Amino acid sequence: CAKKAKTPKDSSNELAVCRVLLADLEAHQDAWPFLSPVQHKSVPGYRKVIKKPMDFSTIKEKLTNNLYLNLENFIVDVNLVFDNCQRFNEDDSEIGRAGHRMRRFFDKRWTELLQF
Numbered sequence: 301c302a303k304k305a306k307t308p309k310d311s312s313n314e315l316a317v318c319r320v321l322l323a324d325l326e327a328h329q330d331a332w333p334f335l336s337p338v339q340h341k342s343v344p345g346y347r348k349v350i351k352k353p354m355d356f357s358t359i360k361e362k363l364t365n366n367l368y369l370n371l372e373n374f375i376v377d378v379n380l381v382f383d384n385c386q387r388f389n390e391d392d393s394e395i396g397r398a399g400h401r402m403r404r405f406f407d408k409r410w411t412e413l414l415q416f
């Protein structure tokens with residue numbers, strides 16, 4: 301019997317989903333602490349504590365340069381932004397609370413998008 305031709309994994313629509321998700325993250329009112337890399341010179345201790353800094357502008361750069369092969373790699377970097385935030389900031393702080401709100405928003409948004 302004819303072998304079912306495996307449809308090539310169409311990652312192009314996955315990357316379109318990444319662009320939509322990133323635009324939503326950047327437009328969120330609580331995105332301000334995460335829009336650009338943390339200037340470790342103005343944040344004492346940050347470089348020592350946070351081994352893998354990540355922010356939305358760096359994610360946008362990687363997306364533009366095709367450094368994400370699929371949605372999963374993208375989600376790993378977005379979660380890194382929030383994990384770094386939780387590691388460095390008190391939950392009960394401006395930035396800490398913004399991080400929790402952004403993570404909840406992101407989790408809701410990509411599960412919505414993946415339904416269709």
Ligand SMILES: Cc1ncccc1N[C@@H](C)c1cnc2ccsc2c1
Nearest residue numbers: 333334336337338343385388389395
């Ligand atoms: C995400 C994060 N974690 C730990 C420290 C900083 C930051 N964000 C930076 C942009 C930043 C850097 N400086 C300030 C000053 C007031 S809010 C704010 C935000």
